[in-house]
Amino acid sequence: MDDLKIFSGNANRPLAEKICKHLGIPLGDAVVGRFSDGEISVEFRENVRGKDVYVIQPTSIPCNENLMELLVMMDALKRASARCVTAVVTYFAYARQDRKTAPRTPISAKLIADLITTSGAQRMLTMDLHSGQIQGFFNIPVDHLFAAPVILEYIKENFSPDAVVVSPDAGGVERARAFAKRLNTSLAIIDKRREATAIKAMTLIGNVWGKEAIILDDMITSGATLTMAAELLMRHGVRTVHACVTHPVMSRNAVSNIQGSMIQTVAVTDTIPLTPDAAALEKIRVLSVAPLLGEAIKRIHNHDSVSSLFV
Numbered sequence: 001m002d003d004l005k006i007f008s009g010n011a012n013r014p015l016a017e018k019i020c021k022h023l024g025i026p027l028g029d030a031v032v033g034r035f036s037d038g039e040i041s042v043e044f045r046e047n048v049r050g051k052d053v054y055v056i057q058p059t060s061i062p063c064n065e066n067l068m069e070l071l072v073m074m075d076a077l078k079r080a081s082a083r084c085v086t087a088v089v090t091y092f093a094y095a096r097q098d099r100k101t102a103p104r105t106p107i108s109a110k111l112i113a114d115l116i117t118t119s120g121a122q123r124m125l126t127m128d129l130h131s132g133q134i135q136g137f138f139n140i141p142v143d144h145l146f147a148a149p150v151i152l153e154y155i156k157e158n159f160s161p162d163a164v165v166v167s168p169d170a171g172g173v174e175r176a177r178a179f180a181k182r183l184n185t186s187l188a189i190i191d192k193r194r195e196a197t198a199i200k201a202m203t204l205i206g207n208v209w210g211k212e213a214i215i216l217d218d219m220i221t222s223g224a225t226l227t228m229a230a231e232l233l234m235r236h237g238v239r240t241v242h243a244c245v246t247h248p249v250m251s252r253n254a255v256s257n258i259q260g261s262m263i264q265t266v267a268v269t270d271t272i273p274l275t276p277d278a279a280a281l282e283k284i285r286v287l288s289v290a291p292l293l294g295e296a297i298k299r300i301h302n303h304d305s306v307s308s309l310f311v
Helices: 013-023 063-079 108-119 132-137 148-158 170-183 224-235 254-259 290-301
Strands: 004-008 030-034 040-044 052-056 084-089 123-127 142-145 164-167 186-195 198-205 212-220 240-248 263-269 284-287
Touching: 004 013, 004 290, 013 052, 013 290, 030 063, 040 063, 052 063, 063 084, 063 108, 084 290, 108 132, 123 290, 132 142, 142 290, 148 170, 148 240, 148 263, 148 284, 164 170, 170 186, 170 212, 186 224, 198 224, 212 224, 212 263, 224 240, 224 254, 224 263
Parallel strands: 004 052, 052 084, 084 123, 123 142, 164 186, 164 212, 212 240, 240 263, 263 284
Antiparallel strands: 030 040, 186 198
């Protein structure tokens, strides 16, 4: 492991420290700051020539600042003659802009993929992409991990076997079906209709009466989907409603929405650091994906198979 180096930007340093602790190596010494005019400054204070380098940096809020930090860091590593630079982007911003939804609109996810590649990344490690096809936007190897093993263990330890797994929209059916199959439990689907960005109607498909409901989603943004889904499930006779989400984006009034909702608990992972008000919520449970990411980094570094982690 002597030629393995891990560095972190400012987006999620605690996760980087946990990954390093799991691997038994120190976090690399890098200073990521700002010049007086707001431009990003980066200085790596240790030798990376010929090293296998990993940069831990989700592009979470403020996504443009964190994205630019990632790009500048990778450019600096490329120019410092690192042998291989891997971008560990635990949350990939702009992922919902993966296609043209109207005339004269961008495909921003492809643009971000091009920027990451051009800046010097030779490999990408990410988790729970909003759309799996984003892997095809990259011309470099992409290892797409899922938080499923961590969330499955949490569900098995905390919920009854008769719980029902709920997909809050049609796009999450495949994810929810995989969880229901591995938990040997039933599945329900919510058909969500939108007008512009507002949710206008929800219809429940499946029997949930008298059961614990576990809503699965890849991210929480405003919390509106989870809140409305919980209300619909309660009207259909569930005992309790819980949620398990990978990325706690928590933008706008998400904290107040969750606090005032019928959801009893919301389990999230540490791919994104929680804001102070979100961390103070009693409903929030944080699950760490650091061991999973650490194992993936170790296997990639040792040229071992990582396919067993893609569950």
